[in-house]
Amino acid sequence: MSSTAGLRIVDLRLNVAATGNDIVDDINLKIERGRVLGLVGESGSGKTTVGLAVLSHARRGVEVAHGQIFCGDTEVLGLDNEAKRKIRGGLVSYVPQDPASSLNPALKIGMQLVEVLEAHDFGGSSEARKARIKEMMAEVLLPTDDEYLERYPHQLSGGQQQRVGLAMAFACRPSVIVLDEPTTGLDVSTQEHVLKTIRQLTRDHGVAALYITHDLAVIADLADDVAVMYSGRVVEQGEVTEIFKNPAHPYTRHLVAAAPDIASKKSIVGLAGRAESPGKRPVGCAFAPRCELAEDACRVAFPKMVPVGGRQAAACIKANQKASVAAGWAKTMSTRTLGEPAVELVSVSAGYSGNAVVHDVSLTIRKGECLALVGESGSGKTTVSRAIGGLHREWTGSIRLNGRELKTVARQRAVADRLAIQYVFQNPYGSLNPRRTVGDSIARPLIVDGKSKHDARRVVLDVLDKVSLPGPYANKYPDQLSGGERQRIAIARALVSEPEVLVCDEVTSALDVLVQAAIVDLLGDLRRQLGLAMLFVTHNLPLVRSIADEVAVMSEGRIVEVGMSESVIGDPQQEYTQSLISATPSIERSMR
Amino acid sequence: MKASIFRFVLKRIALGLLTLFIVSLLIFAVTQALPSDPAEAMLGREATPETLEALRADFGLDKPIVVQYGNWLFGILSGDLGTSYATSIPVSEYIGPRVGASFFLLLIAAIGSIPLSIVVGANAALHRDRKFDTASSLISLILAAMPEFVVGTILTIVFSTTIWQLLPAVTYLEVGAPPWSDLQGLTLPVLTLLLAVTPYVARVMRAAMVEVLESDYVEMARLKGMDERTVLWRHAMPNAVGPAFQVIALNLAYLAGGVIIVERLFNFPGIGSALADAVRSRDLPVIQFLALIIAGVYILTNLLADIGTVLVTPRLRTRLK
Known part of the structure; x- marks a missing residue:
């Protein structure tokens, strides 16, 4: 095995098994050993699907259409079931998003750790395995005593649970590790410690790490390289500094402009529209409908990756045109007197x-x-x-x-x-009644107040306008709306009583x-x-x-x-x- | 830890006894308040007021209702269940062997149905939307939709009368004889009960198992390289049986009542047929005691299910103080 061969994904495509529509396509990624690649994207962009494919796993209803994934020198997608089982947790391991639901509530954590070693014949004897567990627990900064290993997951804090997850993932000394939003849901101070541990372990053991997240700041802090996904495709990749200092794809630019940053005085800028789900995606560049630079050529075929300089490349025909998203600046309040x-x-x-x-x-x-x-x-x-x-x-x-x-x-x-x-x-x-049209939900306080249906309807249209949604939305049910639209509806429902x-x-x-x-x-x-x-x-x-x-x-x-x-x-x-x-x-x- | 579980069990037993006491009040109130008169039922229309009066006094029915209840409860607590009005033999002697026989029937049905339904349900979940799942879902729906007496009748037609004559259509069991002395006669009643309970539990087991198999920790177990056997038995099963316990308990308790029809159908000398006879002859002491026993079975099975659920769920177990 050459010293730098870590993870290589070649021309990967995964489909919705029932329809044959692509969930992700054209995925080409490479991570050298000892480096961390941050895979960024919004929910539904396909980043977890790619991450699981690295373990040669596809969730129910998902199938691999074509492509190859090399962990070290082993191609994992073509393995038989027993060989797949052997590489999972051995050659390549996984750290899940939610440690609370990913640890088995019925099993002691010591058991959940030792079974990984047993499944991969790691350590040889039970004493050696026990010693390995203690070593791992120490590396992730958890207590190493036997009493601690006797605990059940619910007796640990969220940060401790995620450390157990990390210990489990590093236990058999994998070459590749997939981390799927491992710090989402943790408090920042806990997150800081977990990130530090991840960085330490990947460097020390020369692991190629694929770090999946929607949090750009975490990527900036942790990763060496970045790949940005949109609608199932990688739209831009490169080194962290390249991407954040000079984002070339319009979507990346918007992503950076929308990310709140503790050290920045810029105010965040949003973007209307949403990414479509598999089967409803437009022909050509999926971002074109939301892109201010889009032209006819964008809607014909998916753009090829264009080198931008250094290791950076973007899938945009205008990748080398410098256009920036208008960044807002936070207003300084010092000159203004505060309200009553x-x-x-x-x-x-x-x-x-x-x-x-x-x-x-x-x-x-x-x-x-x-x-x-x-x-x-x-x-x-x-x-x-x-x-x-x-x-x-x-x-x-x-x-x-x-x-x-x-x-x-x-x-x-x-x-x-x-x-x-x-x-x-x-x-x-959870806050909108799924059996009512959103118009009815919004109008509820007015009807209770004794307003006529006709009057209520007028007020509903008025508040929908205030939250920038068109009037016909009143007739939709919550499940027909995206998360952002639902939150607008929730705000409209609050505004309808003319609150102070x-x-x-x-x-x-x-x-x-x-x-x-x-x-x-x-x-x-x-x-x-x-x-x-x-x-x-x-x-x-x-x-x-x-x-x-x-x-x-x-x-x-x-x-x-x-x-x-x-x-x-x-x-x-x-x-x-x-x-x-x-x-x-x-x-x-x-x-x- | 051990002590805390013991305390929890004691507390649940105490609550169960309290429930049983309230049930006894209800049973007594309902049966004793019935507008029917056991003396009249026994002596018929030709009875003179004097003989009726004498019989009522004999049964203690002329005393105030509170005294009657006190006597009854005290009698049960001290082992004296009273005397059957209809047969004039002590209730314990009359009911005892029948309770034993019914209990045996229930036990065999339970021992058969619990593992069967768990295996069927778990397998259906494991092979979700494939042949075994579709077939078992269909069959359990059909069985669940049919009342026991229909199932029992069909079994009789198939196995003992019209199609094959393999098994007796009725049980030839003497009252008081050990129930296992007529195993052939026991087969059809047990089979009927089995078919009555298994579909429900299997369906709940399937639902619980489907949920568990979709969970993050089962996916995680696969992603860390556990083989399918370990995934199923170590990671999935312990988390799925908890919910199934509750349904098993409800169904066993239901059996204690449902057994009446099945016993009637196969002429099985258990509490079911005794209760039916007792109701016809207004045999109050027998009705009351049997009602109490059936309530007791309900309370006991639910108690066992609650304790079982707590024991297999670490989150609940460690919460006990």
Whole structure:
């Protein structure tokens, strides 16, 4: 085996088995040993399908049409079933996205580790295997004692579970490793440690790593090379610095422009439209319908990869034309006086069945302004927002709306107070009734209020216009809409009661970056046009500068720092905020 | 850990006993409050008011209802189940062997149906949308749609009367004789019960298994190179039997009631036929005790299922304090 032969994917195509439509096509990638290739793309772009193919695995309903994948010198797609089983976890291993659901809840972690070694006859004796497990546990910075190995997955934290996943993946010393969004869902400080471990292990053991993610900042921080996927094809690839400093494909440019960055003062820019699913993709370049540079030639055939310079190449006929996405700049707020308080929280404490999770929180949300409430999972930020919305029962202290004291839960509040504070939930897939047209869902509060169907219809069309959706959308059902469209509907449903305050709870975290940027844009416009007071709850620190004038940082149920976004992010005073910011990966910082 | 499971089991037993007590109140209230008069049912229309009065006094039916309930409950607790009105022999003597016979029938049906339904369900899930799955789904749907007496009748037609004469159509079992003394006669009732329960459990097992086989951890097990046997038995099965336990319990409990029809059909001398006879003759002590036994079976099977589920689910097991 030559020393640099890591992973090589040649002309790979995978189809939907039932229809023969391509899920991914024309995939050509190469990763040398000891290097990390970041495979970036939105959900549905086919990146996980490619990743699983490297393990010669296709999910139900997916089939390999043609292509070859070499792990080292072994071509894996043509192997028989027993040979496939042998290379999985041995020659090539996989780290899944969600460690909580990928570890078997019924088996102890020690068992789940040792069975990989046994399946590949690694170590020879059970003592040797035990020693190997201890070695691995130490490498991923987990306790090595026997008691720890006796634990079940649910007795570990998310970060620990992912470390077990890493230990499992590196256990048999693979040549190739596929990491499928392994840090999504982890807090930034945990993510930082896991990324460090991944970098360490791949370098030390000369592994070729395929790192799948939608998070550009993580790629900038971790990867050596990047491949960008759109609609099942690689549209651009090259070294990290090349791609981020000089993106050549219009889609990559939009992706970079839409990615929030902790170290950047630019505000994010979204893009309308969406990538079509297999079978509905347009002829020619799949990005053409959303591309401002598109011309007739783009719609005839899929563009060939064009070298751009260095190792960089892009699948665009205009790859060498320098065109940039208009980048916005965050407004500086220092010269402007802040609005009047709309909602004031004074010494709010809250808990769940007696266990206090929020302690003595005081905040002000101002008219026409957005306050970002940021914190890691479990910091209590959602509990605070639920208390404001009247969705949480167990809280003490005082919440005032325009100076009036609010009752504890929404049911006790006056109708006007209830209408004045509207809540938009995190998951647009779960918050809309699937059996109602979205128009009916939006109109519901009006009908309850006694409005006639005719009047309600007019208001619905009006709010749909406000969230930039055409009127006929009122007749659609939620499952006919994309994630971004659903979130627009959820916002429209909140706007229909003409609220003064909008509470947005992680409203963009289920969305792809381009869609996220568009929603952030929309929320900013609405806030300015309607003079809304907005509370934007998020774990996504880089997003803060693009959405909010003021930010409050929460940790363990307390506000640790509050101030203007510009100064808190740019020059944090508290140690906790500083550590949070330095743990957050950044494109700009990595490119310096 | 061990102690915590023991405490959990004790708590569930205590709750089960409480449930049984409430059920006993209901049974007594319903049966004793029935507008029918056991004395009248026994003596017929020609009975004089005096003889009726005397018989009622004999049965203790003239006492206040609370006293009657107290006597009954105290009797059961001290092992005295009372005397059958219709046969004038002690209920324990009358019911005892029949309970044994029915219990034997149930046990054989359970021992047969549990592994059968797990194997059928798991295999259907494993070969999803292929021949075995389609065939087993179709057959279980047809069986589930037919009441037991139809299944039993068809079995009788096929195996003992019209087509083949292989097995007896009725059980020739003396009351009190050990139920295994007529194995031939036992075959058709057991088969009927088996066919009544297996489809439901197999379908639930299939659904649970399909879900587990689609899970991330099963995909992960394959991606780390486990062979299919290990994937199925070590990774999938333990996570699928938990939900199946609950349905198995419900079905076994259902059998305790469903056995009535099947016993009737094959003339099997168990609690089913005894209950039917007792209802006809308003034999209150027998009805009450049998109702209590059937309720007891319900409570016991559910208790066992809950404990079983907790034992195979680490997340639940480790939560016990």
